[in-house]
Structure formats: structure tokens, C-alpha cells
Amino acid sequence: MMPRLWLDSQAATSAAVLLGLATLLFAISLYRRWQRLAHIPGPLLASLTNFWAAIKIWRGEMYHEFIQDLHAKYxxxxxxxxxxxxFSQPEAVAEIYGTNHVYPKAASYGPMIVLANGQEIASIITLRDEKRVSEVKRHISAGFSHSTWLQQEDQINSTINxxxxxxxxRAGTTVPLNTWLSFWSFDTLTNLAFSDTRGFLESGKDLDSIFPSSRARFAHWRTWSALPWLETLLYKNKYAQTSQKTSNPLxxxxxxxxxxRKSGEKNATGRxxxxxxxxASQQAPDVIAPKDVLALTISTIHAGSETTALFSSFLLTHLLKEHQVLAKLEDELQNAxxxxPPAFNEIDKxxxxxxxxxxxxxxxxxxxxxxxxVSPHNADICGTVIPAGTDVSISEVLTARDxxxxxSDAESFRPxxxxxxxxxxxxxxxxAAFAFAYGRRVCTGQHLAMIEVKKLIASLIISFKFKPVDVGMRGYDGALRLIKLDVRLTPKN
Incomplete structure (x- = not known):
């Protein structure tokens, strides 16, 4: 009996030592994770694990909401x-997103990468290799210039009409204008991309269930941005890549x-x-491969159509609430x-x-x-030393309301x-508002967005009087603002 007792005691001692060592190593690891940014205030639990932020998001909190609370406290x-x-200082925008020292996008953009035919399709938005981004932009940037989009202005006019x-x-009836603006924005982007619309405006329907799928992508990004490694493990493992054939209707x-286009079934003007x-792919196949053409096409329509429609609805919501602003805008357009639809050059100024x-x-x-x-070296951002490898960001909601x-009325809509x-x-x-981002990663579609929105808003204000029926913000769907814009329209002419 003695040898067995001795062996049991020795095993228990060994197990206790191993457990103690494991606990010590874990404690050292936690301390190192905490210590490198110990000079920056914040919740203790958040400094130890990204599950702190993830759980808040999973419970329904929006990122900008809890970040605002943290800045108010710390x-x-x-x-x-x-x-x-x-960071919440407007001065930090140029330091973090500027061109003097270009920091790559963080791993939190990973969940935005879609799967198509079992392959990960990284768009210009999700690319993290800055050298690669520069190469791709060099071959496509001319196609996003102000003058290039104006050459397609007739295609924008056709969908506005x-x-x-x-x-x-539908005059005299209640119209869900936010829905119609989504139809318009999507048809406009497909018209510009493919020289034909998808027919959402003519049918008055989302024929392919594009919008739920598109919004689900934004929601997916929000859900997993704090834990990109877990998103990769769950959604982009080998099984997911082999079993999944198409990612979404878009x-x-x-x-x-x-x-x-490649088979010649549909010809295009080249515009x-x-x-x-x-x-661009033919000229530089080593830079823009066939899957890159797909990624660029998906991301342009996905990012461009949804955001333009939501912004237009948001803007009209404010105009319908601010009667003096709407009256001033009507007077300016009438005097012009x-x-x-107006020619962009007539209204741009x-x-x-x-x-x-x-x-x-x-x-x-x-x-x-x-x-x-932050890379490759430590940085000094607004007087705070940030170690290399740290992920830094700015809450646009705070800087845009500085x-x-x-x-003092920064929260108000006052043009x-x-x-x-x-x-x-x-x-x-x-x-400070950086609505189209800033620096080298500035939105490639900003010129198109300004052309679209100015022409659309001017056309609607000139053509109709609006009577609000049910108008206002309705929270968020994933990462996108929900807007209710039910109105009654009366043609002015």
C-alpha cells in the first residue's frame, strides 16, 4: 500500500506543480497584455480580453454608443x-488615417471578406496590404474620377427619371420613400456597372433579395469585428470553403x-x-486577377448602393423636420x-x-x-505613445460633433x-467628419456619391411637396441605420 500512496502523492504533487506553472504563465501572459498599454485608461476587463467588446455588441449595443460612454468617463x-x-480628438484623424505614415487596416476588417465559389474574395475595402492597395488603385483610379463619372451622367439621369x-x-398615397430610394440607388449602380439596371424601380421590388443579404454582410462585420480570429475559425474554415458555392445574391x-461579358453574350460600350x-485585368493580370474583378464589382455595388440610399433617406428626414432649411433649399433651386434631372455642373456650385x-x-x-x-514603429498620437502593433481608431460620431x-449646436442640423x-x-x-474616410484609403466612390446625391435631392425637391406620415430614425439593423420615410407626395408641376 505504501508505494501506491507514495505514487498517488507524487502524482498529485506533480499535477499541482503543473497547474501552478500553468496559472503563473497565464498570469504573466495577462499581465503582459495589460502592461503594454497600461498608461491608457479604460475598463480593466476590456484590457484583458476582446470578449468584453464582443459581448456588448452581441447584446445589441452599438460600437459608437459604448465608445462614447468610455470617452465620457475616461x-x-x-x-x-x-x-x-x-481617440476622440479631431486632430487625431490626420495622424491615424493620413498619408505621412500609412497604417494598414486592422484585422477587424477580416469579417467583411466574403466567400464566393469557396474562395475568399477580398475587396479594395478589406485589403490590408498597403502595397497591394496602391497597385490595384493605380490601375482602377482613373475609372473613379469626377470626369469619368460625368461621362455616365445620362445613365444616372435615366434612373432618376x-x-x-x-x-x-403614387401621388396622394403613402409612399415608403426610403424603400424607393434603395431601389433607385441599386438600379443606378448596376446601370453604371453593367450598362443595364436590375429592374427594381420598374417592378417596385427587390427581385433578388439583395437588400437583406447586403445588410446581413454589414451586420456580420459588426458582430465579429472584435473577434476576427473566431469569425475565421467558424465561417472560413476548410469545410466552409469547400461546401459553400455562392456567398449571396449580389x-x-x-x-x-x-x-x-466574357462570353460576348452582352456587349458594352466600354464606358x-x-x-x-x-x-484593367487584361492590362495587368498579375495585379487584377479574375477573382479581383469579381471582388471589385461586388464591393462597389454593395458599398455604394446601400450607403447612398441610406444617406439620401437620412438627409430627407432632416429636411422634412427643418422647414426653414427646406424652404431655403427650394428657393435656391428655383432661382437656379x-x-x-439637373445637369451636375449646374448645381455643383x-x-x-x-x-x-x-x-x-x-x-x-x-x-x-x-x-x-500602428506600424512599423511606435507612434506618438496627440501626445500619447502608442506601441507598434496596437490597433487605433477614432469615433467619427464624436469628432463630427466636436x-x-x-x-455649441454641433448636435443640430444647421447647414x-x-x-x-x-x-x-x-x-x-x-x-473631422471624414464621411468618405481619409488619406490613402479615402473612398474611391466619393465623387460618384456626391454626383448622385446632389442630382437626386435636387430632382426630388424641385418635383414634389412632401407631407410626412411616418418619418424618423428606427435604430440600427446590424451596422446600418434604420430610417422610416413614409410620405405623401404632391407634384409641384
């Missing part, structure tokens, strides 16, 4: 993860159009977006004596329309976390704030 620089730091016809035919549509992507758009962009900020990884920059400033001040205000 100050302008906050730690909200073992390796994540948020269809929208106006559909709305006119990917299916894009693949169909690319196949038709559309897909034609430009295919031409422009056609419907209208000061009040421009101010209205910028004020909308300021308040309709991105609620998500747009992180960059009272020092925008005034006049953009009219009484010089060019330098206006540039500073635009940068």
Missing part, C-alpha cells in the same frame, strides 16, 4: 481591448454579368464599370432655374445645396470601428455652419 484616449485604443415617374404615379449577379475592371449635403454627411457618420494597426470645431467659414476651416470640418 477622456479623449481610451483603451477598450488588450490591443485596441480609441424612372424614380420620378414611379413616385408621380455575388451571383456579379458572376453572371462577368460571364456574359461602364465592369468594362473598366476587365480592361435648372432642368429635372450651389452654396446652400452643398452646405445641406455636408451637414448631412457630418451627422450621418459611420457607427462602426475603422481601425488601423463643439470646438462645429459650434449654415458651412457657409460662414473660410476654405481652411471648411477643410478641417470635412476632415
Amino acid at each position: 477622456g479623449p484616449v481610451v483603451r477598450f481591448g488588450p490591443n485596441r485604443v480609441s 424612372i424614380l420620378l415617374e414611379q413616385l408621380s404615379s 455575388a451571383t449577379l456579379a458572376m453572371q454579368r462577368i460571364k456574359e 461602364d464599370l465592369l468594362g473598366r475592371y476587365l480592361a 432655374s435648372v432642368a429635372v 450651389l452654396p446652400y445645396l452643398d452646405a445641406v449635403i455636408h451637414e448631412g454627411l457630418r451627422l450621418q457618420t459611420n457607427p462602426n470601428c475603422t481601425e488601423r494597426t 463643439k470646438t470645431l462645429y459650434g 449654415e455652419r458651412w457657409l460662414d467659414v473660410d476654405k481652411a476651416r471648411k477643410a478641417e470640418m470635412i476632415r
